[in-house]
Amino acid sequence: MAVRPLLSVPREVKAGVPFEVRILIQHPMETGFRRDAVGGVIARDIIHTFECSVDGEEVFAARLEPAVAANPFLAFSARLERSGTMVLRWVDDRGVEAEERVAIRVV
């Protein structure tokens, strides 16, 4: 993963109060339906799996299909009672895995 995503996660949150997580990952999300100039199918390459957890406990997960736009954007919400490390992880069709970690302090 050469380019890091645009990620919006608060570093400090209030216990039990929902907060928004937004991420924009640079990825072509090649659908596998397109053809190149000589008529060959351009191989599908999409981020098919996205997961967000805090200290191993699931916040949100997504299975994406080619219908998700290039440079996929996801916004969802989390609620924490304890400080922890948020791990955002995703995998594409080429098997490329990427991960972002954010320490979040509950105050």
Place this chain on the structure above:
Amino acid sequence: MRRRSFVVMAGAAAMLPGAARAKPEEVEALVRAVTGGAPARRGRVRLEVPELVENGNAVGLTVSLGEDVPEDAVLTDIHVFADGNPRPGVAHFRFGRLAGVPKVATRVRLATSQTVTAVAVFADGSCWQDQVGVLVTWSACLD
């Protein structure tokens, strides 16, 4: 990539005969697979997607819950389907124990004018759906 080769490629892609499109029956079958056979009831989930879209390549889509949701209802999954894309599946979102507001936003491709369906699954097993008909004036380059 050089600009010219990109233009040639884009042109070639656009000129191909149309790929197969999903059918409303396929979406109905997928919804039944989620609900376990019963049709999903209308309500409790709210799908927001513009009814008129100029560019189908990146259409903002938000799924949230309506005001008619009981306070103790826990959302576990949201499925999104589109009956006019080459494949009817769009995304499946799962909400874990640390989920906050039961809501998700993303951007999708819409190949043509079609109906978008969101199905919400709750912890008690009940399924609710919302549908929006979207008119797309410039389709996503899916084929």
